[in-house]
Amino acid sequence: MRPCNVDGCSRSGAFVTRTKPTWCLVHLREIYGEGGLTLLEDFTKSSAYLLTRCIQCGFEAHYRFDYVLDRLDDGEAVCRACYWRAWAKSARALAGITDDPVSISAIRKKAEENGYTYLGPLTNPSLADDPHATRCNFCGRIAALRSEDIGWGCPCRRNPKTATAGTKKARGANLLKNSDNRAISWWDHQRNEESLWNTAKLKGRQEAWWICPEGHSFQARILDVTNKNFSCPQCASLRQAAQEREIAALTGKTIADVPVLLSAWDDDTPPDTVPVIQNHWGPGYKFRCPAGHRNTRDPRSYFFGGCSACKAIETRKANAKAADADPSSSRLTPEISSQWHPTRNGNLRLAEISPESRRTVWWQDPVCGHEFQATPRERDKYDRWRCPICRTILDSLAYHYPELAEEWSPENQLSPWMIRPNTTQLEVVPLWVCRNEASHVWRAMPSARVNGSRCPECLENGKSQIELEYYSSALAHWGNAKSGPRIHSKNFKTHSSWTVDFWSAFLQANASSSNMTAATGTETRPTSTTTRAWIC
Numbered sequence: 001m002r003p004c005n006v007d008g009c010s011r012s013g014a015f016v017t018r019t020k021p022t023w024c025l026v027h028l029r030e031i032y033g034e035g036g037l038t039l040l041e042d043f044t045k046s047s048a049y050l051l052t053r054c055i056q057c058g059f060e061a062h063y064r065f066d067y068v069l070d071r072l073d074d075g076e077a078v079c080r081a082c083y084w085r086a087w088a089k090s091a092r093a094l095a096g097i098t099d100d101p102v103s104i105s106a107i108r109k110k111a112e113e114n115g116y117t118y119l120g121p122l123t124n125p126s127l128a129d130d131p132h133a134t135r136c137n138f139c140g141r142i143a144a145l146r147s148e149d150i151g152w153g154c155p156c157r158r159n160p161k162t163a164t165a166g167t168k169k170a171r172g173a174n175l176l177k178n179s180d181n182r183a184i185s186w187w188d189h190q191r192n193e194e195s196l197w198n199t200a201k202l203k204g205r206q207e208a209w210w211i212c213p214e215g216h217s218f219q220a221r222i223l224d225v226t227n228k229n230f231s232c233p234q235c236a237s238l239r240q241a242a243q244e245r246e247i248a249a250l251t252g253k254t255i256a257d258v259p260v261l262l263s264a265w266d267d268d269t270p271p272d273t274v275p276v277i278q279n280h281w282g283p284g285y286k287f288r289c290p291a292g293h294r295n296t297r298d299p300r301s302y303f304f305g306g307c308s309a310c311k312a313i314e315t316r317k318a319n320a321k322a323a324d325a326d327p328s329s330s331r332l333t334p335e336i337s338s339q340w341h342p343t344r345n346g347n348l349r350l351a352e353i354s355p356e357s358r359r360t361v362w363w364q365d366p367v368c369g370h371e372f373q374a375t376p377r378e379r380d381k382y383d384r385w386r387c388p389i390c391r392t393i394l395d396s397l398a399y400h401y402p403e404l405a406e407e408w409s410p411e412n413q414l415s416p417w418m419i420r421p422n423t424t425q426l427e428v429v430p431l432w433v434c435r436n437e438a439s440h441v442w443r444a445m446p447s448a449r450v451n452g453s454r455c456p457e458c459l460e461n462g463k464s465q466i467e468l469e470y471y472s473s474a475l476a477h478w479g480n481a482k483s484g485p486r487i488h489s490k491n492f493k494t495h496s497s498w499t500v501d502f503w504s505a506f507l508q509a510n511a512s513s514s515n516m517t518a519a520t521g522t523e524t525r526p527t528s529t530t531t532r533a534w535i536c
Contacts, residue, residue, distance in 0.1 A: 015045050028065070035068045035078035054079035059122060059133070062141045081131050081144035083123045088129035088146070101125040107147055108131055114153045115391075138414065140427030156425035159384045161333075161394045174220065176200045183225045186210040188217065202226050229502050243304070250303070251277045255285075259300055264289055264307075276300060318353070323351030331355055331446060335386070335394055336379050339363045341371065365390070367417065392417035397446050404449050407432045409441065422447045434458060 001012040005021035013022025023031065025043060032039045037052040040060065044050070049062035059081040071078040077086070083368040092099070104121060111118040111134050119133035122144055126132070131144040136154040143154075176183065179202055187197065191209035200208065204222035211217050212232035224230055255261045255271035263269050266288035274285065276299045293309035295302060305311075322329065330337040330352045340350045341362035348361060357376040364371045365387040372388055379385075379394075386392040386399075396407035398416035405416040409431035419426070424447050434440035434455040444453050 012231045014043050017046070020046075031065075031072070032068060035072055036082070037063070037068065038091065051142070054082060054136070055084075057082055057122075059144060061133075061143055062483055079135075079144075084129070084131035084144055084146055085123060088123075088127065088131070089439050091129050092127065097128055099125075100148070102128060107150070111150050114150055115157055116150060116154070136427075138419075138427065153383070156423075159395065159420060161380055161384060161395070174201050174203070176202050176204070176226065179226075181226050181488070183210070183222070186212055191217075211351060230447075246304075247277060247300075250300075253277075255299060258303065261287075261303055264302065266294065274299065276303065319352045319354070323349050327351055332376060333380060335395075335399055336363075336376070339365055339386070344371070368392070386417065390415075390417070393420070395420060395425075397421045397450075401450060404446075407435055407455075409433050416446075419446055448517045 001015065004011050004013055004024040004027055005008070006023065006027050009024060009027060011024035011026065014025045014028055014056075015022055028043055029039055032052065033055070036055045038055060040051040040053055046065040049064055051060060051062055053060045056275050056362045057079065059079060061080065063078065068078050077083040091272065098254045104126060107121070107126075108118040111132070115137050116134040117137055119135055119142070121130065121132050123130040129146055129148075131146055132150070133142065134145050134150060135142045136156060139154060139156040141154060141156070170519075175198075176187075177197060177200070181202060188209035189197065196206065196208060198220050200206065202223070203226070204513050206221055206222055207223055208225075209219050210225055210232075212235060214232065214235055216232050216234040218233050220230075220233070241264065250258065253276050255265055255276065255490070258276055262271055264287040265285075266276075267286040269285065278299070284298050284301075287295045287297055287302050287307075289295070289307035289310060291307070291310055293307050295307055295309070297305075297308075327349065330340075330353070332350070332353060332355055337350060341364045344364075353359075353361070353376050355376055358371050359377050362371060362373055363379070368387055368390050370387050370389045374388070384394045386394050386396065392415065396417045397419050398408075400421050412430050413428070414426075414522035416428070424445050426445065429443040429445055431441060431443055432449070432455075434442075434457070436455070436458055439454050440457045442456055
């Protein structure tokens with residue numbers, strides 16, 4: 001453990017860090033005090049949300065220690081209730097907004113719709129942009145939020161899409177060579193080391209050599225080339241040079257001088273008065289293509305881009321042709337594709353639907369049976385709900401790891417369809433029920449289960465022979481015992497949980513008369529041989 005960062009202090013730091021400074025508990029509380037806060041619970045780690053009380057206004061909320069340091073460096077009030085009160089007052093004065101109270105019932109409804117318990121307004125009366133006290137229903141974090149912030153939901157519920165969701169079992173899922181990225185065909189195996197090919201990640205920042213389909217060789221970062229919008233530098237340069245030549249040829253000409261534009265001109269403005277190349281910031285001019293489609297465009301844009309409606313028709317025809325070739329195909333994710341409504345979308349075919357389509361279609365969740373409408377584009381963006389009625393999410397633990405969802409205890413308040421596989425931000429560590437023995441119940445974070453954690457009582461690896469003998473004797477003597485259960489406590493400093501060699505109801509009942517303290521949340525190892533069953 002590194003020493004406290006304060007000069008002259010000989011105490012050890014309260015949290016482990018390799019490169020950043022650490023402080024002892026005494027100086028940690030002083031730092032919270034400098035930020036105008038009183039720490040209300042034991043300090044565990046710098047990234048944990050810990051309950052505090054504002055010295056000035058008395059509002060109790062959770063903050064990370066790292067956040068406290070950042071606000072002190074910026075010279076801001078750490079307490080968000082104080083900060084947003086002052087900010088809202090200033091914003092109303094600048095905007096000239098009248099002091100009309102907001103609807104508390106509307107704010108409460110909004111909070112409940114976004115996964116919060118509404119605790120009440122933090123001003124009286126509550127005006128526009130004033131903060132409100134909320135508690136997240138999932139991680140338990142209490143925060144001061146404006147109405148606009150409430151609409152985003154708690155950060156613990158953000159569900160960004162990822163190409164490697166549910167692929168924790170398959171090592172190397174984020175490697176370039178294991179992907180279907182087009183950059184694979186551009187990789188220059190002759191100029192790049194084999195070791196780089198074996199370890200290159202899709203978002204790697206290493207420089208590598210590439211050969212585009214036109215045969216141009218160039219060097220660029222891996223993450224740049226794997227981006228779908230990347231273009232070969234030489235090809236892009238050639239295209240730009242060709243376009244610049246065309247622009248130079250059009251400079252000084254009007255619509256009347258360019259037959260392609262003149263034949264499509266559908267605007268009331270005389271064509272001989274409108275230059276093709278111009279800095280036009282208005283609504284554009286009217287064009288009509290040979291197929292009769294009307295476009296309001298900048299002349300230069302129409303010349304180089306053509307009719308947008310015709311291009312859309314060509315895209316639809318190409319998608320329909322691909323759908324005819326393989327009716328079962330889909331460009332949507334497998335999970336979203338599985339929710340395509342079988343009867344309510346008319347003649348629309350899933351194979352023709354683009355992931356970026358803004359067309360509202362029908363969906364049906366095969367798990368809960370609920371039907372709802374949404375565009376394909378919004379399904380995989382923003383909140384990414386699997387079912388907006390049940391508030392289940394895409395890429396959930398239950399979808400990617402159904403075998404783990406089978407062991408999810410019904411006593412848990414949340415469904416395995418509501419949490420991500422690698423989540424660690426839950427107010428209560430979930431319960432699990434062993435599929436082999438229903439009496440085996442334990443707590444573990446989903447991230448631990450995904451990484452291979454199993455029923456601790458069924459697990460024999462890592463248990464010594466003497467531990468197993470103690471367990472057998474306790475089971476025979478008292479009639480009940482557990483081998484290897486994990487105990488959790490917020491007071492644990494170095495680990496969030498510890499494993500007990502074996503546990504019995506008799507020992508639990510007599511814990512208060514021994515020097516066994518693991519069960520009450522401290523990490524003191526007992527010295528008495530009669531209590532070895534409690535060693536963590």
